[in-house]
Amino acid sequence: MKLAPWRRLKSSLGIESEKGGPDLLEPEELARWYAGLDLPQRLAVSRELASRVRAPRVSRDIAALPAVATGRLVFEQDGPRGPIPLHHVKVELWDRDLGTPDDFLGEGFTDAEGAFEIRYDPADAGEGDVPDLELRYFEPQHTFRQDGRVEESWRRIGSERGPDDHGGLHHDFGTVRVPYWEYDPATPLARLLVVEEGTPPTAYAPGRSLAMLKAVAPIELVKRQHLLQGRLGQAPSLAKIQADYPEATTVRLERESPGSTRGDAYFGERLLNGMFSAILDRDPEAPGDAQAFRIYHPWNAYEQDGIHCLPDVDVRLRLVEGRLLPVRIILGLREPGATAPGSPVTRRSFTPGDGADWEAAKRMARVSATLDTELGNHLGQCHFNVEQYAIAANRNLRRNPLRWLLMPHLREVVLINHAASGFLVGPTGYITRASALTERGINQRLEHLMGSYDWKGFAPSNPVCEGHRYAQAGQLFWRLLGEHIDAFFAEHGAEIEAQWKEVRRFSDDLVAHSAPAFVCRYLRAKVPGKDAPWFVRSERMDLDTKAAEPPPKAVSAVTHTDTPQAGEVEALKNLCRYVIFFATFRHAWANNLQWEDAGEVLYACLGLRWGPGGTLPTEEDLDVAPNPDEATEMLWISWMLSKTNYGLLLSNEEEDLHPRLLELLRTHAAEFAAMGLDVRTVSSRINI
Incomplete structure (x- = not known):
């Protein structure tokens, strides 16, 4: 050399x-x-x-090589029509050697039906060596250079052992079943199948573990000490638990200005711009009043544990001089101990003139909003929603340049969701233990939520007032994503269309495995086919279509053909915009504000217990508050979610993001900052 x-x-x-x-x-x-x-x-x-x-390879006519290996790769699990082909997978043929390096014999790609043919020369196994055949298969990886060009690489995902000392000129590997990105048949949701003690077919980037350790190490011992004290019968008080953690935002604000975070103005502000940011429908009982709004949480539809109090919560709000203020809270209260879905309820209405009861009703509404955020805005709409696109993309996008656009935002989500399946939900998950909903109630709520999410027709809602910073930031982020995706399709649109069969299979998987569309009885009666100007349609699926019987699938198809039809390329662009929006901006807003809005146990938690002092106790009644174990776990989780940051958009640690998107976000960083969003804190994907 x-x-x-x-x-x-x-x-x-x-x-x-x-x-x-x-x-x-x-x-x-x-x-x-x-x-x-x-x-x-x-x-x-x-x-x-x-x-x-590297020794130079002698150029030779591959078709003239004397030997050939054939076969077909399919997914482990069959579809409704039999084996599902693993198309466009890179395959390599090797000679296995013991004690010396293996010898490369040839390579190829599976076709649209998963079939492959690799021609090779047995002499490449080495002088005097008869090949011991092995088939290896690979998935594509990519990085972007600063000029926007793509660098491709391959990652080995598996192998199939062939015969030893194969002296013939043909070997058929037959149908090789590959357990690759399989759907879990045990759940109605589109979830990845991971067997007990198994691992998903992907891994976290190395830096993520360091980021987690850095964020969690300072509070890990705090939580462990609290839990140990509880097991020894010496559980610390809630005040001591709170004081042992870093000072939360609401604690600091109360120290600086007592009562500020419990006031009506702060309540409305957090519904506009906090972790609880949600769709604000107009008040259907005040038609034509542009200043009147409503948020409704229908918890009585689900099984509850009878230990926690979780009423239906109906909050009416009004814009007053640019501020969103609560004016009435209606609670649909079960009898203590009632567990069945649809239990009888007593409706009680509270207004600001009701003194302590009004403050207690607001606290109940905050608890409701916290649970709704964790199950809806966070776990359902971001984590599990994006997972269904991640599975379908990994199963189907290999030659299509769409992979370069989507994969940076879909990596790692199945990993964190796999952890959440036991850590947050499931029989012993934190949400199951700390909220009123049973495991069955949580699963049904998640199925209903997933049945209401669709990319088609989605656009962020318009701001309701000048101070609606969340909506303003969402609109700007949505516009920039549109510019980025339009430019990407201008560069790669011809090849995207040329590889449309992959898009069709991606779309087919999405639709086939999505939850049935869910439209509750109230909305069925009030919205489909009717003039309902109070109902915000832009962030919801098309109820006129999805309210049909039997229920269609929640996710709409992009295409039904192997070549794009009129309007389908634009539909695909909208799907990409939707996926990236929820994997980045929407998740960041719901996740990064956890410590700000759920860092104080008495301010907001996942559930209040039934207590001897009645259904609307004050904060001083600690009998209804989370127990010490749940309190320290809550604070640990809120801190961990907010403070673990790796895979940030602007950092681009894996160099897999197109530099155009980074430049767009940097250019508008000051505008985002004015709206309350530090764009440097937005992750490129969901991994926490």
Whole structure:
């Protein structure tokens, strides 16, 4: 190997030999230096030296090679019409060797039906060696260069052992079933199948574990100490638990201005711009009044544990001099201990003139909003919603450039969701233990939520007032995503259309595995086919279509054909915009404000217990508050969610994001900051 190019490269990279010599690096040094380079530097080294360290392959006519290996790759689980082909997968044929490196024999790709044919020369196994055949298969990876060009690579995902000492000129591997991104048949939702003690077919980026440790280490021992004290019968008070954690936003504001976070103005502000930000419908009982709004949480529809009090919550609000203020809260209260869905309720209405009862009703509404946010805005609409697109994309997008656009925003979501399935929900999950909903009630609520999410027709709602910063930021982020996606399709639209069969299969998987569309009885009676100007339609699925019987699937199809029809490319662009919006902006808003809005146990929690003092106790009645174990877990979770940051859009740690999107966001960073969003805190994907 000539050393002059390496000397020049060493100089440009600022590398000095540890031995002090001008030219020579020992093999160990070389490996260490190379491992410490970033991706652009490694690519530079490879381009400079590859031709000198790899023996040149003799050009030859592949079709004339004497031997051939054939077969077909399919998914492990069959579809309604039998085996499902694993299309456009890279396959390599190797000779296995013991004690020496394996020998590469040939390569190819599966076709649209999963079939492959690899021609090879048995002599490539080495002199005197009869090939021991092995099939290896790979999935594509990519990075973006600063000029927007793509660098492709391949990651091995599995192998199939063939015959030893194969002396023939043909071998058929047959139908090879690959357990790759399989759907879980045990759930009505589109969830990834991960067997007990198994792992998903992907992994977190290495930096994510460091970010988690850095965020959680300061409070991990605090939580452990609290739990240990509880097991020893010496549980700390809620005040002590709260004081042991970093000071939460509401605690600080109360210290600076007592009563400020419990006032009506702060209540309305957090519904506009806090973690609780939600769709604000007009008040249907005040037709034509543009200043009147409503938020409704129908908890009585679900099974409850009889321990916690979780009424239906109907909040009426009004814009007064630019501020959103609550004017009436209607609670649909069950009898203590009632557990069945649809239990009889007593409706009680509270207004600001009701003193302590009004404050207690607002607290109940905050608890309701916290649970609705965690199950809806956060876990359902972001985590589980994006997972269904991640599974379908990983199963189907390989040749289509759409993969370069979507995959950076779909990586890792199935990993964090797999953890959430036991950590937050499930029989022992925190939400199950800390809220009124039973495991069955949570599952039904999530199924109803997933049955109401669709990309088609989605657009962020308009701001309801000048101070509606969340909606303003959402509108701006949505517009920039539109510009980014339009430019991407201008660059790659021809190839996206050429590989439309992958889009069709992506769409088919999405629709087939999405939840049945869910429209509650109230909306069925009030909205489909009717003039309902109070109902915000832009962020919801088309109820006129989805209210049909039997219920259609919640997710709409992009296409039904292998070539795009009129309007389908635009539909695909809208789907991409929707997915990226929820994987980035919407998740950041719901997740990053956890400590700000759910960092004080007595201000907001997932559930209040029935207590001896009645159904509307004050904060001083600790019998209804979370128990010490649940309190410390709540604070730990809120801190962990808000403070663990890795995979940020503008950091682009994996270099898989198109630089155009980063530039768009940087250019508008000041505008986002004025709306309360530090765009540097928005992640590129859901991994927490």
